[in-house]
Amino acid sequence: MTIEQTQQQIIDEFSMFDDWMDKYNFLIEMGKDCPLIETQYKTNNYLINGCQSRVWLHASYDGKQISFSADSDAVITKGIVNLLIRVFNDHTPEEILASDTAFLDKIGLKEHLSPTRSNGLLSMVKQMKLYAQVYQLKSIQQSHD
Amino acid sequence: MTIEQTQQQIIDEFSMFDDWMDKYNFLIEMGKDCPLIETQYKTNNYLINGCQSRVWLHASYDGKQISFSADSDAVITKGIVNLLIRVFNDHTPEEILASDTAFLDKIGLKEHLSPTRSNGLLSMVKQMKLYAQVYQLKSIQQSHD
Amino acid sequence: MENSKRFDIQNIRSQFPALHQQVYNKPLVYLDNAATTQKPQIVIDRLKTWYEMENSNIHRGVHYLSQQGTVAFESARKTVSTFLNTKFTHEIIFTKGTTDSINLLASSLGKLLVNEGDAVLVSGMEHHSNFVPWQQLCIERKANFLVVGITGTGEIDIEQYKLLLEKRPKIISIAHISNVLGIINPIEEMIRLAHNYDIPVVIDGAQSVCHQKIDVQQLDCDFFAFSGHKMYAPMGVGVLYGKEKWLNAMPPYQFGGEMVSQVSRQETTFNELPFKFEAGTPNIGAVLGLETAIQFIESVGIEQIAVHEEKLIRYALKKLQEIDRLRFIGNALKQASVISFLIGDIHPYDLGMIIDKLGIAIRTGHHCAQPVMEYFGIHGTMRVSFAMYNTFEEIDTFVAAVKKAALMLE
Amino acid sequence: MENSKRFDIQNIRSQFPALHQQVYNKPLVYLDNAATTQKPQIVIDRLKTWYEMENSNIHRGVHYLSQQGTVAFESARKTVSTFLNTKFTHEIIFTKGTTDSINLLASSLGKLLVNEGDAVLVSGMEHHSNFVPWQQLCIERKANFLVVGITGTGEIDIEQYKLLLEKRPKIISIAHISNVLGIINPIEEMIRLAHNYDIPVVIDGAQSVCHQKIDVQQLDCDFFAFSGHKMYAPMGVGVLYGKEKWLNAMPPYQFGGEMVSQVSRQETTFNELPFKFEAGTPNIGAVLGLETAIQFIESVGIEQIAVHEEKLIRYALKKLQEIDRLRFIGNALKQASVISFLIGDIHPYDLGMIIDKLGIAIRTGHHCAQPVMEYFGIHGTMRVSFAMYNTFEEIDTFVAAVKKAALMLE
Numbered sequence A, B: 001m002t003i004e005q006t007q008q009q010i011i012d013e014f015s016m017f018d019d020w021m022d023k024y025n026f027l028i029e030m031g032k033d034c035p036l037i038e039t040q041y042k043t044n045n046y047l048i049n050g051c052q053s054r055v056w057l058h059a060s061y062d063g064k065q066i067s068f069s070a071d072s073d074a075v076i077t078k079g080i081v082n083l084l085i086r087v088f089n090d091h092t093p094e095e096i097l098a099s100d101t102a103f104l105d106k107i108g109l110k111e112h113l114s115p116t117r118s119n120g121l122l123s124m125v126k127q128m129k130l131y132a133q134v135y136q137l138k139s140i141q142q143s144h145d
Numbered sequence C, D: 001m002e003n004s005k006r007f008d009i010q011n012i013r014s015q016f017p018a019l020h021q022q023v024y025n026k027p028l029v030y031l032d033n034a035a036t037t038q039k040p041q042i043v044i045d046r047l048k049t050w051y052e053m054e055n056s057n058i059h060r061g062v063h064y065l066s067q068q069g070t071v072a073f074e075s076a077r078k079t080v081s082t083f084l085n086t087k088f089t090h091e092i093i094f095t096k097g098t099t100d101s102i103n104l105l106a107s108s109l110g111k112l113l114v115n116e117g118d119a120v121l122v123s124g125m126e127h128h129s130n131f132v133p134w135q136q137l138c139i140e141r142k143a144n145f146l147v148v149g150i151t152g153t154g155e156i157d158i159e160q161y162k163l164l165l166e167k168r169p170k171i172i173s174i175a176h177i178s179n180v181l182g183i184i185n186p187i188e189e190m191i192r193l194a195h196n197y198d199i200p201v202v203i204d205g206a207q208s209v210c211h212q213k214i215d216v217q218q219l220d221c222d223f224f225a226f227s228g229h230k231m232y233a234p235m236g237v238g239v240l241y242g243k244e245k246w247l248n249a250m251p252p253y254q255f256g257g258e259m260v261s262q263v264s265r266q267e268t269t270f271n272e273l274p275f276k277f278e279a280g281t282p283n284i285g286a287v288l289g290l291e292t293a294i295q296f297i298e299s300v301g302i303e304q305i306a307v308h309e310e311k312l313i314r315y316a317l318k319k320l321q322e323i324d325r326l327r328f329i330g331n332a333l334k335q336a337s338v339i340s341f342l343i344g345d346i347h348p349y350d351l352g353m354i355i356d357k358l359g360i361a362i363r364t365g366h367h368c369a370q371p372v373m374e375y376f377g378i379h380g381t382m383r384v385s386f387a388m389y390n391t392f393e394e395i396d397t398f399v400a401a402v403k404k405a406a407l408m409l410e
């Protein structure tokens, strides 16, 4: 699936809920499916410090695609973390850099990515893009070797 | 005339004016009649520093009554200074201490004595009373000698 | 006399326009009053009248509006002075808020009293605004920063306090009521003990001033600081009360405007109290709004308010106890207007976000009091805080929402 | 484009409720705008809406009102940033006013740059708020306080300025427009000259920001300070713009609240820009009012306003010249919005009091700028100052009143 397709899939999933409680229930479930960061990485090095909730993020690159794992101490934050991972996981740096997170707006969760929410999510997205940039650079360099 | 009588006299004088300009014209005239402080006293020692206008005040005591002389750099202030001197001049310390400046209220000039008017007038009244206090003490001491 | 007044909650609520709104199609239940209170219409109207009819810059102006404004401003100072029962009106300094008041003190009283090797004492339950300024002062001056601990129930450890007094701190600064725990500290006793050593005591009254009668002469505190916006007044105005002798001895904090008396190239002399500490154009409209807020509080009756809020807190404590795995943070007997709690290992942020969607405004997190979090070994709490306009029904709605959210998050 | 807009003075006036009142049964003629401006209805309404519908404490709150408030507050910061054309939004710090902004700098930039034997440079025409903080800093640090003189026409003596630059002051702080003389200082040139020596320049923009377009990147000033209340916004809010590199290097000024990042007993780490410099609950309502005031100014057009005010000042200068024995204090070609004058040896206080009774609000005295009075060997002046809503008719009324008063006082 392309990034856009996953985003659309999530939008479809959320379209079933017309109540905030159902949405949050679903997010809580999503949180449980989050590809968990390995304990060895759950350290300050991989910590993204929001003032209210904290997120740990790890990325690995197989030379083609990036895959992420993460965790958060707040389960709703973790649910959103997993949405973002579902969207960006197993894509190339180029694909990740070319895409946005507009789907969050469509499912009514845009506010969670606002700089005024000190939950670490905005920094997390930035961090994901940063990984993509770094790996893109790496593969360009390697192809020049 | 008693202090009250002079105050009533001034109230009568002012009752002729129903226009602010006339009042101020009269005050300006009053300023010209002010018993002027002798040059030797027109120094920082006798200065009452308002932020907007300045007043110099001197008092002398003949063992019975106090007489004041003064000056101000602003002529309207000087007019009010003279009203105050007319009222208090040539009275005993006791009389001065027992009286107030309510007449200013009745002629519409009360605001000039408010602490928010930084024209030195409020401090001047305080200074006049202080002189009265000091001279009262002196005469009590003397009568005890 | 006060007690014979009827406390008419519906009438009170009707005067607060912000309470009558819906969020997410649910009626707003506003329980974040320790952060800031809503404003009665009369306070909002005071601002409006000021700006529509009276606005001008005060002090030193000869013209009508400026004169009237000055009179109004100085009479507001008198109102605050009477409200706190200060000895002199010029002991009331208008600031931007509690944080501004305490920073003024840390700078100015710090310069007067604190040198290398000296000490300053605060408690472990202070808001950052009454912790960091003193800590940074101590770092700058190479002085000792003493922090008196708190017990398991969230009270100041008075025995430790007595021991720390032996170190003769130069300044003691203590919250009257903790913004996290709601605990009312025994400040009368603490002040008395400190005065045995002639140590001046600063009281951070941000969380107490609108919940109980304050009499600074009876308390005998040396300073008392609070914010208007936490007591039904507009934002951008606060108060620092200080005993005349201290305010006279302290150097000014900020320079410029009305606080200046004479300036030459080489030196400046400063105006007398209270102007000495009020540099720049004051927030006149908000000061008048503060006066109106005080008049409003007095018209309701501060004792009546205290009684009502006491009932609310007892009721809320009882109702919350029904919730499984709920524990209170801080558990002292003397608690006012604030409750902090946790449920199992539910993250406060999760719970706050869910009940927000049910229309309920509470605060979650460390409440700008990380040291207190450290004592309890936690990252944050859920905090509800009450004002005169809250009702028992609101507490029911709130508790029901918490139960619902807790179920979801289990 | 801007110039094609019609400047409809009657429409503008109708938006300022305070202008339509009588004092002493005379229509108010408000010419004390340099002290504070009146507020358009839209600004007053913004405050009202904030307190009636939106009020809450911002940052870190999870609930709806707090989130909305935070978004509104940060978008106001963006509006100010665009208005001044700053490079980054986080270069905008909200303060209490100009005096607060400059005191922040004197403390914080002072700590960063000024040590014993160093120098700080200001001009002899500064408002006390941009004079005394630097003077006191120099006294405290045993640094040299350099004051560049002004010429007989009231301009900064640029030759002397060049010489003083050789002393390599660490900081230069200069008014953009003098609040006494109305003179527009050649700050572009002064900044350029200072930057040749890498000296940072602070601009006190209190009297310029609502009278001409400010582009801080074009000016290349390092700091720019102003007050909301002098630009149609509520009291209790001001701005400090600073270049990112300076703001990052400077230590914080006040401590507590949102500016704190992590606190332990031993130390505190601070939040990033702009929060690092915003301790305590900000004056949120007033910040939103400032945003509305900027939008109002932009809807009228700042260039249009400048053109109108330029016409007013030329007209007033011409009309005042008709008065016997009148002399202007300060007489440079580049003059904006402010005129100071004296008539014979009439005391300004006398004249101010008389024309007050004719409904005219002007300011008399030293205007918190005693050093400038010293240059001219006077104690005070009469000062008129204009805003966008003043009219030629008002100038006529004012001049007639001055003539009448001068006759009485001769």
Ligand SMILES: Cc1ncc(COP(=O)(O)O)c(C=O)c1O
Residues within 6 Å of the ligand: C034, C035, C097, C098, C099, C100, C127, C129, C130, C175, C177, C178, C179, C204, C206, C207, C227, C368, D257, D279, D280, D281
């Ligand atoms: C106990 C206490 N002190 C100080 C403050 C700071 O008040 P402000 O933000 O109004 O300066 C608060 C408010 O959060 C508080 O609760």
Ligand SMILES: Cc1ncc(COP(=O)(O)O)c(C=O)c1O
Residues within 6 Å of the ligand: C257, C279, C280, C281, D034, D035, D097, D098, D099, D100, D127, D129, D130, D175, D177, D178, D179, D204, D206, D207, D227, D368
């Ligand atoms: C040039 C100048 N600087 C500073 C100030 C001080 O501004 P505020 O009183 O708003 O802090 C003023 C206002 O009087 C001013 O005209």
